[in-house]
Amino acid sequence: MELRPDEERILNGEEGESRRKAMELLVALGKVYGAEDLIGISSAHLSGASYKTIGDGGLKYLSDQVGGGAKVSVPATLNPVGMDLCRWKEMHISEEFAVKQQKIVELYGKMGVMTTCSCTPYTGANVPRFGDHVAWAESSALSFVNSFIGARTNREGGPGALAAAIVGKTANYGLHLDDMRAPSVVIDADIDGSVFSYSLLGQAVGSTIGGRIPYFRGLPVNTGVEEAKALSAAMAAAGSVAMWHAENVTPEAGRHDISDLEKISIRKKELEEAYEKLNTADDVQLIALGCPHLTEKEIREIASMLKGKKKKQGSPEIWFCTSAATREKCAEDVRILEEFGPVLADTCMVVAPIEGTFSRTGTNSAKAGNYLPTLCSQSVMCKDIAKLMEAVY
Numbered sequence: 001m002e003l004r005p006d007e008e009r010i011l012n013g014e015e016g017e018s019r020r021k022a023m024e025l026l027v028a029l030g031k032v033y034g035a036e037d038l039i040g041i042s043s044a045h046l047s048g049a050s051y052k053t054i055g056d057g058g059l060k061y062l063s064d065q066v067g068g069g070a071k072v073s074v075p076a077t078l079n080p081v082g083m084d085l086c087r088w089k090e091m092h093i094s095e096e097f098a099v100k101q102q103k104i105v106e107l108y109g110k111m112g113v114m115t116t117c118s119c120t121p122y123t124g125a126n127v128p129r130f131g132d133h134v135a136w137a138e139s140s141a142l143s144f145v146n147s148f149i150g151a152r153t154n155r156e157g158g159p160g161a162l163a164a165a166i167v168g169k170t171a172n173y174g175l176h177l178d179d180m181r182a183p184s185v186v187i188d189a190d191i192d193g194s195v196f197s198y199s200l201l202g203q204a205v206g207s208t209i210g211g212r213i214p215y216f217r218g219l220p221v222n223t224g225v226e227e228a229k230a231l232s233a234a235m236a237a238a239g240s241v242a243m244w245h246a247e248n249v250t251p252e253a254g255r256h257d258i259s260d261l262e263k264i265s266i267r268k269k270e271l272e273e274a275y276e277k278l279n280t281a282d283d284v285q286l287i288a289l290g291c292p293h294l295t296e297k298e299i300r301e302i303a304s305m306l307k308g309k310k311k312k313q314g315s316p317e318i319w320f321c322t323s324a325a326t327r328e329k330c331a332e333d334v335r336i337l338e339e340f341g342p343v344l345a346d347t348c349m350v351v352a353p354i355e356g357t358f359s360r361t362g363t364n365s366a367k368a369g370n371y372l373p374t375l376c377s378q379s380v381m382c383k384d385i386a387k388l389m390e391a392v393y
């Protein structure tokens with residue numbers, strides 16, 4: 001790999017031990033993936049922030065980083081953590097967990113990371129522009145920014161994204177390069193256009209194509225942020241899709257000749273199969289919405305669905321997961337939601353330790369539907385929001 005003199009200086013430890021270690025990791029990754037050089041990034045988004053997923057080993061790793069003087073050198077945001085940093089008692093979180101979780105967030109803060117704790121930073125705190133090179137480590141968010149915005153990132157891991165944030169560069173390979181962003185399969189999709197139908201589509205496509213880059217035909221032209229985030233999240237979880245194109249929707253779709261590519265149709269039958277696979281529970285104890293985090297528009301829509309209704313006694317607990325910034329922006333609608341359950345920030349149903357309290361969870365997200373059984377030992381009901389709410393009022 002070719003390093004510039006300033007990069008060699010970092011690798012030689014002339015700018016401190018923490019930058020040396022970060023550079024060492026970037027160079028190692030670059031060698032593994034055949035990168036020719038490093039490329040500057042405009043932002044990073046870091047995962048590996050929930051105490052449930054990183055445990056005491058992760059806490060020690062972060063303490064060592066801070067002890068060694070690690071500081072990010074580009075704007076960097078943080079993924080959801082294991083609890084709402086203020087309202088954790090409403091989530092049945094233990095004091096011990098809360099203390100360790102607070103410590104993790106504090107350590108990220110000491111490194112200069114914005115402790116936004118959301119998987120949708122592209123709705124406010126961290127919005128890349130078309131063509132920006134970034135290092136993002138949340139599978140749904142990185143697919144969203146690659147595809148819907150046209151920024152460029154690989155599917156980074158937590159330590160790789162942190163190293164990139166510290167150095168301000170990442171190894172230049174994969175989706176940073178024009179050729180590697182080309183689609184390799186065409187998906188002819190037939191969906192009803194609801195957000196939930198994008199989630200099912202993502203489930204069907206992700207489990208069929210694995211990690212390839214699909215080019216969608218037939219998606220509604222008004223595919224917006226909510227639809228794109230549902231599709232990105234589901235494909236990243238059911239497969240390992242890090243980028244997609246959609247005719248008349250995504251900015252790079254027109255660049256590619258798709259005439260010779262394999263064609264796959266995803267229609268009613270495939271969507272029904274995806275639905276069947278995701279649904280393993282007939283009733284639930286918790287309904288958790290906001291995977292990825294609810295946007296302002298989604299909060300307003302849920303509020304108008306719930307307005308004037310009363311929560312049935314004995315109905316499931318409900319959590320609405322969003323970012324702190326979004327929660328603040330729609331305070332009026334949040335008040336309506338709060339009559340049914342807490343509007344939680346900083347966290348989600350997958351990275352929170354819900355398995356200590358619940359065993360059957362309802363969600364409208366195929367991504368959560370994939371992870372709740374494996375990471376949280378849950379049986380799952382995966383339906384659109386209106387259907388889930390039938391159990392509630």
Ligand code: F3S
Pocket residue numbers: 079080119140233290291292293321347348349350351367368371
């Ligand atoms: Fe976000 Fe948690 Fe889903 S991090 S994408 S809400 S699994």
